[in-house]
Amino acid sequence: MKENKNLYWLAGLMSIVALATLVVVYFVLWQTAIAQKKADLVHIAQSQARLIEAIARFDMRHNRVDWETPIGERGPTSLLSERAGADTFSQIVDAHKRYQGFGETGEILIAGIEDAQILFLLRHGSQVFEENKSIPLDSELAEPMRRALSNLSGTMIGLDYEGSEVLAAYEPIDVLNLGIVAKVNFDEVKQPFIKAGLITLAITVVIILIGGVFFRYFANPIAQQIIDNERKFRSLVENISEWIWEIDLDGHLIYSSPQAIKIFGFNPTDKAETSFYSLIQAEDIEMLQASFEACLVQRKSLSELDCIFVTESNQLVHLELNIDPVTNSQGSVNGFRGIGHDVTERVAKEQELKRYRENLEHMVAERTEELEQINTEMRNFAYIISHDLRSPLVSITGFTGELKEDFDLISECAIKKLVSCPQEVKEALDERIPESIYFINSATEKMNHLIHSILTLSRAGRREFHFEPVNLATIVNESLASLAYQIEQFKVTVKIDELPTMVTDKLAMEQIVGNLLGNAVKYLSPDRNGVISIRAEITEYKTTIHIKDNGRGIAQADLSRIFDLFKRVGAQDVVGDGMGLTYVQALVRRLGGKINCNSTLNEGSDFYFSILNQDGAQGDKGNE
Amino acid sequence: MNNSDLTLILVDDDPAHSTLIKRNLIKCGLKNELLLLNSGQQLLDYIFCKHQFINREPLQKVLILLDINMPGINGIEILKTLKASNLTSKIPIFMLTSTDEPTEIEECFSLVCNAYVIKPVEHKEFSKKMQQLGDFIMLNQIPQFL
Numbered sequence: 001m002k003e004n005k006n007l008y009w010l011a012g013l014m015s016i017v018a019l020a021t022l023v024v025v026y027f028v029l030w031q032t033a034i035a036q037k038k039a040d041l042v043h044i045a046q047s048q049a050r051l052i053e054a055i056a057r058f059d060m061r062h063n064r065v066d067w068e069t070p071i072g073e074r075g076p077t078s079l080l081s082e083r084a085g086a087d088t089f090s091q092i093v094d095a096h097k098r099y100q101g102f103g104e105t106g107e108i109l110i111a112g113i114e115d116a117q118i119l120f121l122l123r124h125g126s127q128v129f130e131e132n133k134s135i136p137l138d139s140e141l142a143e144p145m146r147r148a149l150s151n152l153s154g155t156m157i158g159l160d161y162e163g164s165e166v167l168a169a170y171e172p173i174d175v176l177n178l179g180i181v182a183k184v185n186f187d188e189v190k191q192p193f194i195k196a197g198l199i200t201l202a203i204t205v206v207i208i209l210i211g212g213v214f215f216r217y218f219a220n221p222i223a224q225q226i227i228d229n230e231r232k233f234r235s236l237v238e239n240i241s242e243w244i245w246e247i248d249l250d251g252h253l254i255y256s257s258p259q260a261i262k263i264f265g266f267n268p269t270d271k272a273e274t275s276f277y278s279l280i281q282a283e284d285i286e287m288l289q290a291s292f293e294a295c296l297v298q299r300k301s302l303s304e305l306d307c308i309f310v311t312e313s314n315q316l317v318h319l320e321l322n323i324d325p326v327t328n329s330q331g332s333v334n335g336f337r338g339i340g341h342d343v344t345e346r347v348a349k350e351q352e353l354k355r356y357r358e359n360l361e362h363m364v365a366e367r368t369e370e371l372e373q374i375n376t377e378m379r380n381f382a383y384i385i386s387h388d389l390r391s392p393l394v395s396i397t398g399f400t401g402e403l404k405e406d407f408d409l410i411s412e413c414a415i416k417k418l419v420s421c422p423q424e425v426k427e428a429l430d431e432r433i434p435e436s437i438y439f440i441n442s443a444t445e446k447m448n449h450l451i452h453s454i455l456t457l458s459r460a461g462r463r464e465f466h467f468e469p470v471n472l473a474t475i476v477n478e479s480l481a482s483l484a485y486q487i488e489q490f491k492v493t494v495k496i497d498e499l500p501t502m503v504t505d506k507l508a509m510e511q512i513v514g515n516l517l518g519n520a521v522k523y524l525s526p527d528r529n530g531v532i533s534i535r536a537e538i539t540e541y542k543t544t545i546h547i548k549d550n551g552r553g554i555a556q557a558d559l560s561r562i563f564d565l566f567k568r569v570g571a572q573d574v575v576g577d578g579m580g581l582t583y584v585q586a587l588v589r590r591l592g593g594k595i596n597c598n599s600t601l602n603e604g605s606d607f608y609f610s611i612l613n614q615d616g617a618q619g620d621k622g623n624e
Numbered sequence: 625m626n627n628s629d630l631t632l633i634l635v636d637d638d639p640a641h642s643t644l645i646k647r648n649l650i651k652c653g654l655k656n657e658l659l660l661l662n663s664g665q666q667l668l669d670y671i672f673c674k675h676q677f678i679n680r681e682p683l684q685k686v687l688i689l690l691d692i693n694m695p696g697i698n699g700i701e702i703l704k705t706l707k708a709s710n711l712t713s714k715i716p717i718f719m720l721t722s723t724d725e726p727t728e729i730e731e732c733f734s735l736v737c738n739a740y741v742i743k744p745v746e747h748k749e750f751s752k753k754m755q756q757l758g759d760f761i762m763l764n765q766i767p768q769f770l
Contacts, residue, residue: 383725387693390722394743394750395640401747402647441747448745455725462727 007223011215015208022204030193034167037189038155041169044182046153048108049171056088056175088176089121096124105185109161111145112178113137118145120161121178135161144168148179157186243319243340246326249296251276254335263319263342265312281308281316288321295323296333306343318347382458386451393451397444404437450566453579457565460586465505472499472509472545476534479514486521492530499536502543503614508587513547515584516607520549522574525602542593544610554599562597584609629684630766631657635667635702636691636720641743645689645720648754654761664697668705671712685766690737692721692728700728703735714767718757 092110107125111118117134135142142161147154148170160166160183168183237244237257244257253276256269268274277285284307295302305321319340326335411429414421421429476496480487487494502509517532524530530550537544554562558569563585566578588595593611632654636642642660649658661667667688670677688706692699699719706712718739719732729740741757744750 387723387725390745391638391641391693393745394722395638395644397745397747398644398750399640401751402644404747444745459725 007215007219011212011219014215015212018204018208022200026193026197026200033193034189037167037184038169041167041182041184042155042171043169044102044108045169045171045180048110048182049173049180052088052092052110052173052178052180053175055091056173059088059091060175093122096122103184103188105166105188107183109145109181109183110173110178111142111149111181112176113149118142118149118161120145133161144170144181144183145179148172148181241342243342244338245276245340246335246337247276248335249333251292255337263311263317263340264309279309281310284308291323292336295325295336299325299327299333301325309340316344317342318344379458379461382454383462386455386458389451390448393444393448397441397448400437400440400444407433407437449577453566453577457579457583457586460508460583461590463507465508465590467503467505469501470504470506470509471501472513472536475506475510475513476517479510479517482514483517483521487530490521490524490530492521492524492532495531495533497533497535499534499545500538500543502611504591504611508591512584512587512609513545515580516547516609519580519607520547520551520605522576523570523605524549524551538613540613542610542612544608546606546608548604548606550604553601553603553605554597555601559597559599563595627656627685627762627764627766630761631659631683631686632689632761633659633661633667633670633686634689634720635661635664635694635699636689637662637694638691641691644750645743645754648751649758651751652755652758654758664694664699664702667702668697671706671715683769686715686769687761687764687766688715688717689720690717692719692723692732700731700735703732703737707736715769716764716766718761720757 089110096108105125107123109120109124110122111120113119114134116137118137118139119132119134121132123133137146139161141159141163143158144156144160144166147156149172151172153171155167155169157165157167160168160181165186166183167186167189168181170179170181172179238259241259242257243259243263244255245253245260246255247253253268253274256267256274258267260267260269264279268276268279277288280288288305288307291302291305294300302321302323305323307319307321309317309319311317320343321338321340323336323338325333326337328334411433414425414429473496476499480494486492517534520532521530528550532547532549534548535546537546552570554569561567562569563581565582568576568578585595588609588611591611593609595607595609597605597607599605632649634642634645636645639660639662642662646658646660659670661670667690669675670680671686673680690699690702697705699721703717703719706715706717713736716738718741719737720741720743721728722743722745724742732740739760741753744753
């Protein structure tokens, strides 16, 4: 609405300017016209005066004045001059009679002074031709003539002898002591101007009115747009959840959007002279001032400034501020404008999340520690069990050995001395006791072997790994070299693809590759020549090594058990302890990898293990 | 050989083992006095004349055959204790154990044990090793204990 009013003011102002211009132009034209008229009148008056003077002088010299008579002997000069004047004047009147005056009201007047009266000798206009009329010298009328008779020359606007206002030029006529006045009625000069003025005014007013209509027609939509924009931005500013504010360089709030009420409980601009800093927690003021300073110096916006504000009810709210310097038309900064985003809830949530995370990390750490402990215990368990089992085994085998020695001693004696011992004793001595001792021995031997295996396995989990770049090709070749005899015997073809260098534990890798290659050779099919291929698949994250053979293969049902401890599947015609794959699996797992097998019975097996690629250490470092 | 005044102290919690070792050492001709103790505590008491050994006879030369896995104070702790004391650090200590764990072997030698012998499970091997041990003991010059 205010904008609309302003527009009308603007239109009014423009009208006034137009009118004022008109007046000025009119005034200048008026002045020029008056000056022109005056110049015309002066020209008439002066030319007439000079002509009359010339005639008078001529008359005096040639006809009427006795130039030969010495001055002292002439009669009274006044009479002479009077006579000459009368002559001259009669010529002038005669001349005037012969032409029309000028203008409608233009008149030429010639007058002299006689008996304190201005005596008009001639009055010549377009309408009138008069002679001899007089008015008193001290009258207010006929001022131009009075000036001419006072020997003055010039122009003026004044009353003529009839009392009407005239524009007149006056000029003295020297020789005859007369005055001449050329005058025109002022009304005649004014009239066309007044008429033209009125017409111009009327046209101007019409134009202004038309202009006004057009102005209204064009300006209204603009005004409406301005109003709409204003309304739009206002509603945007007042309805978004962000608080929008503006301050001057001293920190006084110039604008604060109504959102402030939601955030602070009041709108700071409702109070007179509220400082921005009075809204902020004391600890943050220095930081904020520094930020404003930086914003001022660098002329750059600052964003995501975390600041704590204090509400009316003394509660703390976290606002995230964006600050923009406000520049005036000269380009200097005269304040700041910005947005405040209430992040109190978010901060609270973040803190809660942080707490949860810390708690979770703590729990994970605790749990990891527990698991590690259990893991260690498991390894130690295998170790202790195997040791403690071995101890009684030493006793059993030891004393069995002792028994056998003693028994041998006894049986020798018995055979030598007790020839006629009962048949039963003989059987015991010759067969049963040695048989018993044999079985005890073989059982303990087997048990010892098992214990040894468990111990080896537990050692795989206890040995400390040393990670270094390991060339897999070297390891494969070394393993194959140790299997050279079998490879030649079974006419095995070995195909080796390009193999990578991996960062891993060398010994563990040797054991893994050695075991798998050993198995591949060991379990080849006797029906055909062996083919073993070794290749690597490298992806971004892991390296997979395949060791594939065309051997006897593994039945599908058995596949799941091949990695179990002491489990041996398939035909038992090859010596083995049922531990190799379990050991390999333990090593691969400790390296952080996985081992698997694809196999078809009587066609061959593909054992493959993958280990994560790492630049440095990888997997379990095994450092308990 | 002037090791006739050497006393062998065999420390093992398992009397079967002790007996077996003793029998085998005697069998291979070892004539020295052989003292059997069944725990680490007993050994310490014996060495330092405490409790039941408060009035033990003075010793000339001593060599200890020490098992590792024992309840109570184990062999490694005893080794550590004896080697740490000025009084007992020069007593030769042979570890005699069924453990072939590399870490334990390393630990014992770092604690300056004088030998590490594994008890084999197999009887013939056991006998052979005890024979060699006996010979090895006799081969050594043993310092005076006191």
